[in-house]
Amino acid sequence: xxxxxxxxxxxxxxxxxxxxxxxxxxxxxxxxxxxxxxxxxxxxxxxxxxxxxxxxxxxxxxxxxxxxxxxxxxxxxxxxxxxxxxxxxxxxxxxxxxxxxxxxxxxxxxxxxxxxxxxxxxxxxxxxxxxxxxxxxxxxxxxxxxxxxxxxxxxxxxxxxxxxxxxxxxxxxxxxxxxxxxxxxxxxxxxxxxxxxxxxxxxxxxxxxxxxxxxxxxxxxxxxxxxxxxxxxxxxxxxxxxxxxxxxxxxxxxxxxxxxxxxxxxxxxxxxxxxxxxxxxx
Amino acid sequence: xxxxxxxxxxxxxxxxxxxxxxxxxxxxxxxxxxxxxxxxxxxxxxxxxxxxxxxxxxxxxxxxxxxxxxxxxxxxxxxxxxxxxxxxxxxxxxxxxxxxxxxxxxxxxxxxxxxxxxxxxxxxxxxxxxxxxxxxxxxxxxxxxxxxxxxxxxxxxxxxxxxxxxxxxxxxxxxxxxxxxxxxxxxxxxxxxxxxxxxxxxxxxxxxxxxxxxxxxxxxxxxxxxxxxxxxxxxxxxxxxxxxxxxxxxxx
Numbered sequence: 091x092x093x094x095x096x097x098x099x100x101x102x103x104x105x106x107x108x109x110x111x112x113x114x115x116x117x118x119x120x121x122x123x124x125x126x127x128x129x130x131x132x133x134x135x136x137x138x139x140x141x142x143x144x145x146x147x148x149x150x151x152x153x154x155x156x157x158x159x160x161x162x163x164x165x166x167x168x169x170x171x172x173x174x175x176x177x178x179x180x181x182x183x184x185x186x187x188x189x190x191x192x193x194x195x196x197x198x199x200x201x202x203x204x205x206x207x208x209x210x211x212x213x214x215x216x217x218x219x220x221x222x223x224x225x226x227x228x229x230x231x232x233x234x235x236x237x238x239x240x241x242x243x244x245x246x247x248x249x250x251x252x253x254x255x256x257x258x259x260x261x262x263x264x265x266x267x268x269x270x271x272x273x274x275x276x277x278x279x280x281x282x283x284x285x286x287x288x289x290x291x292x293x294x295x296x297x298x299x300x301x302x303x304x305x306x307x308x309x310x311x312x313x314x315x316x317x318x319x320x321x322x323x324x325x326x327x328x329x330x331x332x333x334x335x336x337x338x339x340x341x342x343x344x345x346x347x348x349x350x351x352x353x354x355x356x357x358x359x360x361x362x363x364x365x366x367x368x369x370x371x372x
Numbered sequence: 373x374x375x376x377x378x379x380x381x382x383x384x385x386x387x388x389x390x391x392x393x394x395x396x397x398x399x400x401x402x403x404x405x406x407x408x409x410x411x412x413x414x415x416x417x418x419x420x421x422x423x424x425x426x427x428x429x430x431x432x433x434x435x436x437x438x439x440x441x442x443x444x445x446x447x448x449x450x451x452x453x454x455x456x457x458x459x460x461x462x463x464x465x466x467x468x469x470x471x472x473x474x475x476x477x478x479x480x481x482x483x484x485x486x487x488x489x490x491x492x493x494x495x496x497x498x499x500x501x502x503x504x505x506x507x508x509x510x511x512x513x514x515x516x517x518x519x520x521x522x523x524x525x526x527x528x529x530x531x532x533x534x535x536x537x538x539x540x541x542x543x544x545x546x547x548x549x550x551x552x553x554x555x556x557x558x559x560x561x562x563x564x565x566x567x568x569x570x571x572x573x574x575x576x577x578x579x580x581x582x583x584x585x586x587x588x589x590x591x592x593x594x595x596x597x598x599x600x601x602x603x604x605x606x607x608x609x610x611x612x613x614x615x616x617x618x619x620x621x622x623x624x
Contacts, residue, residue, distance in 0.1 A: 266462070266464060266466050267466060267468065269429060269462075269466070270460075270462065270466035270467075270468070271468075272429065272451075272452075272455065273427055273429060273455055273460040273462075274455065274456075274460075274479065274480040274484060274528070274529075274532075275452050275453070275455040275456030275457075275480055275484040275485075275532075276452070276479075276480065276483060276484060277452050280483050280484075284479060284483060285468055288470045289468075289469065289470050292470060365514070
């Protein structure tokens with residue numbers, strides 16, 4: 091005989107459907123109310139017309155878009171190069187700081203000092219120090235390119251952040267894993283390389299991606315050195331037209347750049363949390 | 373020396389303390405080739421510490437440990453070289469979660485013993501086949517039952533053909549069905565002539581596979597003998613109390 095759902099089950103399912111319809115309705119209603127209130131509040135502001143004209147002007151948006159977009163290409167390149175080198179340098183810092191080798195003692199000290207300095211210094215200051223200080227040294231063999239120096243500043247700051255994130259990941263790996271590696275006869279270096287580090291990097295991937303998002307956005311700060319990135323391009327257009335719309339265009343482009351990365355990070359975090367719950371490690 | 377060749381492991385007056393607490397009190401034991409020795413005793417009696425000193429995961433304060441006649445506690449000995457000759461399995465499996473079963477098993481042969489990937493994998497597949505785990509080769513540890521994980525952990529320790537296998541309460545985290553899986557694997561290893569030292573609370577198993585049983589209490593060996601001697605004719609009150617507690621818990 092085929093399965094007949096009991097009246098109890100049907101009743102329960104009907105109740106669940108009613109509850110779900112009700113939550114949908116409440117969500118729609120509250121969204122409409124909030125949106126209306128916000129719209130009225132903003133459009134009702136005394137200066138709304140002027141702000142709309144100087145920040146959201148379609149004509150200027152269209153004319154600034156190609157310049158800002160080509161500036162954004164520079165941001166993207168800077169971001170890719172800076173994140174690659176920040177990760178490598180951060181990894182080395184983390185490895186140095188978690189090693190116990192007496193040979194690496196000076197490197198360990200150096201890595202600690204480096205981290206303390208560049209995590210503490212505001213990025214803007216690093217940009218000024220590197221961007222204006224290094225050309226001031228007048229080494230003829232050294233580049234004066236603001237793009238290169240700006241990228242170096244980003245690497246200095248972000249490698250300090252990423253180093254700390256990776257170090258936290260290394261320290262979060264269960265010590266029993268290291269012990270099991272050593273018990274197999276693996277050397278400390280091999281244990282780090284084959285057992286600890288792969289697990290550590292997996293644990294901190296969402297946190298590292300978060301740093302990448304932040305780096306992507308901070309790549310706009312190299313405009314302070316004069317590099318023609320999206321923000322600088324917008325600034326140039328804005329100063330010609332006395333209209334701020336190009337900044338909004340730049341902002342929109344930055345946001346559209348970070349959203350995919352943000353969603354990807356969310357998804358990754360969700361997946362890791364779920365597998366942790368499945369394994370019973372809350 | 374012919375007599376030394378027979379002895380796989382000699383523990384001579386080993387002493388170990390954590391701060392003021394003496395956890396191993398002048399322990400002297402020998403393990404002959406092909407012998408299975410079972411350590412029993414309450415938690416904190418020093419069973420695990422003793423096993424951990426044997427693969428140099430714990431440094432001893434005094435005494436000596438000889439592996440096939442060589443002093444592995446001598447100054448200047450490379451612990452990695454010693455551990456490469458000893459198989460260790462822990463209560464909590466400690467499989468590497470980022471590696472699949474095959475990768476877990478072949479890591480040490482490849483990286484420590486310099487075996488090629490192909491040879492190590494062929495060897496590992498043969499072992500997995502023999503112990504009914506071949507279909508799990510590509511799976512990650514998370515997806516295996518506790519018993520399967522522990523059997524994989526034992527194979528991981530075995531593949532490098534260690535001189536001695538150290539098993540530290542390898543069934544304590546498992547339910548009875550899974551315990552039976554793991555114990556039958558160990559019994560098979562004994563039949564093949566593996567030299568094994570086991571810390572366990574499974575007295576029935578101790579009776580079945582042990583050549584000798586040692587009873588540890590507060591870091592001392594209080595009694596040593598055949599399983600029948602130890603489990604049926606305790607001479608010290610400590611051992612009879614311990615066996616009594618096990619009997620009350622339904623584990624004897």
